[in-house]
Amino acid sequence: xxxxxxxxxxxxxxxxxxxxxxxxxxxxxxxxxxxxxxxxxxxxxxxxxxxxxxxxxxxxxxxxxxxxxxxxxxxxxxxxxxxxxxxxxxxxxxxxxxxxxxxxxxxxxxxxxxxxxxxxxxxxxxxxxxxxxxxxxxxxxxxxxxxxxxxxxxxxxxxxxxxxxxxxxxxxxxxxxxxxxxxxxxxxxxxxxxxxxxxxxxxxxxxxxxxxxxxxxxxxxxxxxxxxxxxxxxxxxxxxxxxxxxxxxxxxxxxxxxxxxxxxxxxxxxxxxxxx
Amino acid sequence: xxxxxxxxxxxxxxxxxxxxxxxxxxxxxxxxxxxxxxxxxxxxxxxxxxxxxxxxxxxxxxxxxxxxxxxxxxxxxxxxxxxxxxxxxxxxxxxxxxxxxxxxxxxxxxxxxxxxxxxxxxxxxxxxxxxxxxxxxxxxxxxxxxxxxxxxxxxxxxxxxxxxxxxxxxxxxxxxxxxxxxxxxxxxxxxxxxxxxxxxxxxxxxxxxxxxxxxxxxxxxxxxxxxxxxxxxxxxxxxxxxxxxxxxxxxxxxxxxxxxxxxxxxxxxxxxxxxx
Numbered sequence: 001x002x003x004x005x006x007x008x009x010x011x012x013x014x015x016x017x018x019x020x021x022x023x024x025x026x027x028x029x030x031x032x033x034x035x036x037x038x039x040x041x042x043x044x045x046x047x048x049x050x051x052x053x054x055x056x057x058x059x060x061x062x063x064x065x066x067x068x069x070x071x072x073x074x075x076x077x078x079x080x081x082x083x084x085x086x087x088x089x090x091x092x093x094x095x096x097x098x099x100x101x102x103x104x105x106x107x108x109x110x111x112x113x114x115x116x117x118x119x120x121x122x123x124x125x126x127x128x129x130x131x132x133x134x135x136x137x138x139x140x141x142x143x144x145x146x147x148x149x150x151x152x153x154x155x156x157x158x159x160x161x162x163x164x165x166x167x168x169x170x171x172x173x174x175x176x177x178x179x180x181x182x183x184x185x186x187x188x189x190x191x192x193x194x195x196x197x198x199x200x201x202x203x204x205x206x207x208x209x210x211x212x213x214x215x216x217x218x219x220x221x222x223x224x225x226x227x228x229x230x231x232x233x234x235x236x237x238x239x240x241x242x243x244x245x246x247x248x249x250x251x252x253x254x255x256x257x258x259x260x261x262x263x264x265x266x267x268x269x270x271x272x273x274x275x276x
Numbered sequence: 277x278x279x280x281x282x283x284x285x286x287x288x289x290x291x292x293x294x295x296x297x298x299x300x301x302x303x304x305x306x307x308x309x310x311x312x313x314x315x316x317x318x319x320x321x322x323x324x325x326x327x328x329x330x331x332x333x334x335x336x337x338x339x340x341x342x343x344x345x346x347x348x349x350x351x352x353x354x355x356x357x358x359x360x361x362x363x364x365x366x367x368x369x370x371x372x373x374x375x376x377x378x379x380x381x382x383x384x385x386x387x388x389x390x391x392x393x394x395x396x397x398x399x400x401x402x403x404x405x406x407x408x409x410x411x412x413x414x415x416x417x418x419x420x421x422x423x424x425x426x427x428x429x430x431x432x433x434x435x436x437x438x439x440x441x442x443x444x445x446x447x448x449x450x451x452x453x454x455x456x457x458x459x460x461x462x463x464x465x466x467x468x469x470x471x472x473x474x475x476x477x478x479x480x481x482x483x484x485x486x487x488x489x490x491x492x493x494x495x496x497x498x499x500x501x502x503x504x505x506x507x508x509x510x511x512x513x514x515x516x517x518x519x520x521x522x523x524x525x526x527x528x529x530x531x532x533x534x535x536x537x538x539x540x541x542x543x544x545x546x547x548x549x550x551x552x
Contacts, residue, residue: 008535009536010539260284
């Protein structure tokens with residue numbers, strides 16, 4: 001693990017690192033925020049943040065304003081990149097923003113040419129937490145959040161790993177990827193034509209089966225992607241069917257941007273803190 | 277004035293506009309944040325934010341997290357660009373980051389080829405506030421803040437216009453530009469060789485003459501530019517000499533980044549609110 005940069009922030013530290021990922025077969029960068037209490041020798045829980053299409057580890061750390069609340073609550077924040085990176089990593093032939101680099105969709109790819117590197121599910125669920133828990137003063141208390149593609153990632157990861165995460169929240173998640181253009185494009189590329197496999201990565205399909213990881217979802221009603229891509233109504237229907245503990249809130253006037261995330265990230269972090 | 281974008285944020289609105297500037301002879305973009313209380317028909321004071329080298333109106337609005345506090349205090353935020361822009365606007369021949377585009381230094385240029393467009397002092401002091409006060413529900417209560425080159429801008433603008441600003445704050449300002457590499461390079465280009473003219477734009481020279489606009493300055497002690505470029509000790513010496521109401525704070529461990537600004541912007545906005 002190689003340090004890239006370090007910035008003091010709200011009395012704690014924002015740090016970036018690179019490391020060789022054996023799951024993704026490439027060099028990855030990630031960011032971690034360590035709250036001030038860490039300097040006193042305390043270990044803290046971790047909230048993992050999964051970003052949306054085109055993002056890296058930097059967008060959330062620079063734009064969400066989450067460090068202020070993490071500092072107060074005494075929680076670490078960890079933000080991975082959104083896809084494998086570097087020379088030799090497959091990308092969309094046309095350089096589309098919604099497939100390939102910056103668009104890993106938090107699945108384990110089974111189809112070519114993606115399978116060698118695009119194993120973001122295992123990276124986020126296993127390799128990255130192992131690294132974090134080995135090298136940083138954190139407990140094994142984990143929660144997970146994300147935005148858009150990362151909201152899809154956070155929900156599916158939490159739903160498939162109930163024991164590993166105490167709570168999950170999402171902003172504007174791609175709630176039913178098997179039934180929207182972004183999801184169909186990505187899943188058919190990464191997972192091939194077996195739609196049964198797609199369902200393992202669909203938050204609405206998974207939530208309909210039930211579960212007990214408390215979930216909070218915020219969705220802006222002025223979000224351009226709401227109707228065609230995000231479909232929170234599918235998630236609500238799934239929760240209603242299975243009695244899942246989902247709180248879904250439609251926020252009037254808010255769009256898909258980080259201005260929306262910044263406005264409500266405090267409530268999301270406090271939600272996690274109530275469920276450690 | 278043409279709208280570019282609009283995002284709901286902390287119950288208020290972040291809006292970007294372009295307009296034809298008659299002072300700068302080009303089309304300019306700026307951002308304004310209107311707090312929620314504006315929707316109830318109230319007029320609010322304005323804090324102007326001047327950004328540092330290479331920035332546009334977007335850096336502060338995306339990275340400082342100021343909207344949360346502005347929403348609570350009921351204050352508007354206005355962020356101009358850092359130089360004139362567009363075709364025909366002079367730039368440094370080598371594309372240096374510290375001269376020309378993105379580096380207007382908030383002066384009225386008198387030397388060629390800069391004088392036609394680089395009139396950022398008049399733009400910030402006169403044209404932009406007139407526009408804001410004409411088109412937005414704001415009072416004539418004004419305060420001003422900035423970072424690095426923009427900290428220099430905020431301090432010099434407030435010191436030269438005591439009646440127009442009720443308070444001034446700065447992060448990591450270029451405190452004594454007549455005596456540092458950034459300042460000497462920019463002032464000799466924009467203002468020519470008459471160093472007497474330079475002094476009108478030097479916060480330490482101006483503060484030594486006295487004044488009564490309350491000033492708060494935060495400076496990180498891990499800032500790479502501290503010793504060679506920023507020189508807060510010159511500002512402190514000037515304030516000591518004239519009895520100027522300056523509160524200068526050295527913040528241990530903090531650097532020159534927006535992570536530093538985000539950590540203390542709340543205190544700066546509350547400082548302004550105490551002095552309306």
